[in-house]
Amino acid sequence: MQWREALIQKQGIEVVEKLGQAVVGVCGLGGLGSGIALMLARAGVGKLVLIDFDRVEMSNLNRQQYRRSQIGMRKTEALSALLREIVPESELTLELHTLRLSAETCAPILKECSVVCEAFDRAEEKAMLVNTVLRELPNCTVIAASGIAGLDSGNRIRTRRVSKRLYLCGDERSDVETASCLMGTRVMLCAAQQAHLAVQQLTGFQEENREREQEE
Numbered sequence: 001m002q003w004r005e006a007l008i009q010k011q012g013i014e015v016v017e018k019l020g021q022a023v024v025g026v027c028g029l030g031g032l033g034s035g036i037a038l039m040l041a042r043a044g045v046g047k048l049v050l051i052d053f054d055r056v057e058m059s060n061l062n063r064q065q066y067r068r069s070q071i072g073m074r075k076t077e078a079l080s081a082l083l084r085e086i087v088p089e090s091e092l093t094l095e096l097h098t099l100r101l102s103a104e105t106c107a108p109i110l111k112e113c114s115v116v117c118e119a120f121d122r123a124e125e126k127a128m129l130v131n132t133v134l135r136e137l138p139n140c141t142v143i144a145a146s147g148i149a150g151l152d153s154g155n156r157i158r159t160r161r162v163s164k165r166l167y168l169c170g171d172e173r174s175d176v177e178t179a180s181c182l183m184g185t186r187v188m189l190c191a192a193q194q195a196h197l198a199v200q201q202l203t204g205f206q207e208e209n210r211e212r213e214q215e216e
Contacts, residue, residue: 003088007044015203016044020091022202025049025113027101027129029075031063031184032145033119035191036198038065041083043199047093048083049113050076053100063184074098103128107136115198118144119191121176134165143197147171148190149179157189159197169193 001009007016022045026037029052037048052075056066070078076096083094097109106129110116116133120126126144133142147170148157156171169190176182199205 003091004044011044018203019044019199020046022114023047023049023112024198024202025051025110025116026119027051027110027116028119028121028125029054029064029079030060030119030121031182031187032148032191032194033117034065034075034079035188036117036119036195037079037083038086039192039195040198041087041092043195044091045198045202046091047095047112049095049097049110050079051097051099051101051109052076053098063182063187101125101129103132106132110137110140113137113140115141115143115201117194117198118142119194130166134163141165141167141201143167143169143194143201145170145190145194147174148187149174149176149182150186151181151183152186154186154189157186157193159193167197169197 024040024045026033054075056070056073056075056078058071066078076098080094080096118126118129130142130144133140146168159169162168
């Protein structure tokens with residue numbers, strides 16, 4: 001069985017075709033971003049724009065998708081290698097940017113994306129990305145994260161629509177700097193919500209639901 005055939009069997013041809021035409025940006029390839037990228041690739045997203053300046057370290061492995069054999073590699077290259085083990089090259093285009101994203105480089109790099117997943121660590125980088133995309137890329141939706149640290153209930157990790165093109169996933173209160181710990185189990189809950197929301201946006205699922213709710 002071929003990759004596309006297997007996807008269609010599980011997801012249906014309409015979803016597979018829509019995701020196959022999609023371009024998604026993943027900004028930051030740590031605990032959130034590496035998980036988001038793998039889930040979107042498995043779902044059949046046709047092109048991923050992957051951005052990170054950092055290298056894989058041993059301290060990353062409790063919550064990030066890398067392997068011990070990849071310690072020292074650039075995260076863009078390491079994640080690309082993992083994705084290539086899963087999805088055939090003919091079915092997934094990868095655009096890698098090994099750099100620290102700035103307000104000046106943001107729009108040119110992400111201009112093809114209809115969805116951008118924010119997965120940065122620092123609050124100022126999160127704000128820069130969200131503000132720049134909303135201002136300069138009018139056809140792009142941002143799915144950001146806030147609040148993934150600690151051992152609180154996973155049920156606190158939720159998705160909220162902030163505005164027409166901005167969604168926020170997380171508990172919106174825990175902080176990496178002040179929490180007692182950073183658990184991969186909680187980080188992956190948020191990554192999964194971001195990835196799933198991206199799939200909903202790309203397939204038009206949310207819009208269909210809103211129309212149905214209005215009719216009722």
